[in-house]
Amino acid sequence: MAITAADVMKLRKMTSAGMMDCKKALTEADGDFDRAVEIIREKGKLIAAKRADRETSEGAVLSRIEGGKAILVCLGCETDFVSATPDFKGLAGKIADAAIAAFPADIEALKALKLADGYSVEEEISAQAGKTGEKHLLAYYGSLEAPFTAGYVHFNGKLGAIVAFNKEVPAELAKGIAMQVASMNPVSVSAADCPKEVIDNERTVAIQKTKEELVQKAVDAALKKVGINPAHVDSEAHIESNTAKGWLTAEQAEQARQIIKTVGEEKAASLPAQMVENIANGRVSKFLKENTLEEQEYQLSDNKETVKAAIAAIDKEAKVVAFKRFSLSD
Numbered sequence: 001m002a003i004t005a006a007d008v009m010k011l012r013k014m015t016s017a018g019m020m021d022c023k024k025a026l027t028e029a030d031g032d033f034d035r036a037v038e039i040i041r042e043k044g045k046l047i048a049a050k051r052a053d054r055e056t057s058e059g060a061v062l063s064r065i066e067g068g069k070a071i072l073v074c075l076g077c078e079t080d081f082v083s084a085t086p087d088f089k090g091l092a093g094k095i096a097d098a099a100i101a102a103f104p105a106d107i108e109a110l111k112a113l114k115l116a117d118g119y120s121v122e123e124e125i126s127a128q129a130g131k132t133g134e135k136h137l138l139a140y141y142g143s144l145e146a147p148f149t150a151g152y153v154h155f156n157g158k159l160g161a162i163v164a165f166n167k168e169v170p171a172e173l174a175k176g177i178a179m180q181v182a183s184m185n186p187v188s189v190s191a192a193d194c195p196k197e198v199i200d201n202e203r204t205v206a207i208q209k210t211k212e213e214l215v216q217k218a219v220d221a222a223l224k225k226v227g228i229n230p231a232h233v234d235s236e237a238h239i240e241s242n243t244a245k246g247w248l249t250a251e252q253a254e255q256a257r258q259i260i261k262t263v264g265e266e267k268a269a270s271l272p273a274q275m276v277e278n279i280a281n282g283r284v285s286k287f288l289k290e291n292t293l294e295e296q297e298y299q300l301s302d303n304k305e306t307v308k309a310a311i312a313a314i315d316k317e318a319k320v321v322a323f324k325r326f327s328l329s330d
Contacts, residue, residue: 003027021130056137058083059328060092061160063151064100070149070162071099073110074326075125076139082132083157091128095121099141107141142324150174152182158328169318173311176300177293180307181323185330186293189320194292199284206283210276211268218267222259228252233260293320 003023029035056076060083063072075092077083094115104110111122119127121138129136146164152175153160161181165174180186188194220230232242233256243253289295294308301310311318 003031056135056139057328058158059139060089060157061140061153061326061328062092062096062157063153063160063162064096065149065151065162066100068146068149069100069103070144070151070164071096071103072140072142072151072160072162072324072326073099073138074140074160074328076137076328077132078134082134085132087131088128091124094124095138099143103143103145104141107138110141111138139328140326142326144322144324146321148174150178152178154182159326161323161325163320164322165318166321167315167318169311169315173314176298177307177311177320178323180296180299181293181325182327183299184293184296185325185327186296186323187291189292189322190294191288191292194288199288202284202287203280206280206287207276210279210283211271214271214276215264215267219260219263222263223256226255226259228256228259233257293323 056078058078058080059074059076061072061074063070073092073096075088075095077088082088095110098113098115098121099110102110102113104113111120111125113121115121115124117124125136125138142162144162144164146166148165148168149162150165150171151160151162159182161178163174163178163181187198223230223233228248231238232247233239233253239248239253239256242248243250248256294306296307297304298307298310305313308319311320
């Protein structure tokens with residue numbers, strides 16, 4: 001069967017695939033448009049499989065708000081060129097619209113969701129990959145349901161957040177809090193709901209850092225006492241370099257090595273456990289203040305108040321109950 005230019009254009013409008021891909025598909029399908037569409041979709045699956053190990057650091061992050069429901073999705077691809085195309089943006093928008101309408105429980109349920117043309121989200125993504133030759137994937141899906149929700153997507157379309165409140169708050173404040181989540185990336189709403197593993201890890205790091213600093217302080221004091229600049233002997237490479245430059249004598253270099261070893265070992269063995277614990281606790285408290293949403297300094301405030309205080313100034317009963325965030329660059 002002869003394939004005309006009109007046939008190719010018709011299939012192109014149906015699939016948005018390239019002209020040559022449409023012609024090849026129609027030729028293979030002997031002019032059967034339905035079969036040609038399936039051939040193009042199968043090509044997308046093959047491309048997706050071949051490029052499965054490629055990184056998708058570009059794409060589009062979108063949010064949708066409908067009543068007390070909020071969703072955040074990201075359709076990923078390999079290049080910013082593809083992410084800027086109308087077809088890619090259109091598919092990302094369709095997925096976001098379908099997600100807020102059906103409000104699926106998780107990302108797998110969203111992938112299986114049927115779009116208006118009868119194909120699933122996953123199938124549509126695969127077909128889009130076939131059109132561009134790039135890997136595409138549903139990189140993220142998150143949802144929240146509460147008495148009041150808000151969302152924010154950064155102007156570059158690569159970063160977004162959704163926030164749930166226990167009650168309605170002014171739109172400007174709600175958007176500001178969503179922007180805060182997007183820009184400051186808090187670990188939790190408050191210290192009380194910060195994951196235990198996060199706190200435990202911070203405490204472990206804080207204890208180790210505290211011990212190292214106390215030992216180093218003792219070593220530095222001992223070095224200064226004998227007239228050696230601690231900065232000249234803070235590593236073996238520096239000791240050798242500064243000895244070669246004449247800033248240290250061979251005797252001073254050896255003396256420094258001995259002090260670092262003996263004083264360091266003695267101090268490490270005699271550190272007051274309670275002191276270490278107290279300093280570490282202070283560091284953990286500082287981490288929670290800087291990294292939990294309620295305690296962070298509200299970026300849109302003129303008087304450096306916390307997010308919690310900024311919300312309370314508008315409504316003492318209002319509070320954030322949950323948030324979700326996604327960034328293509330994290």
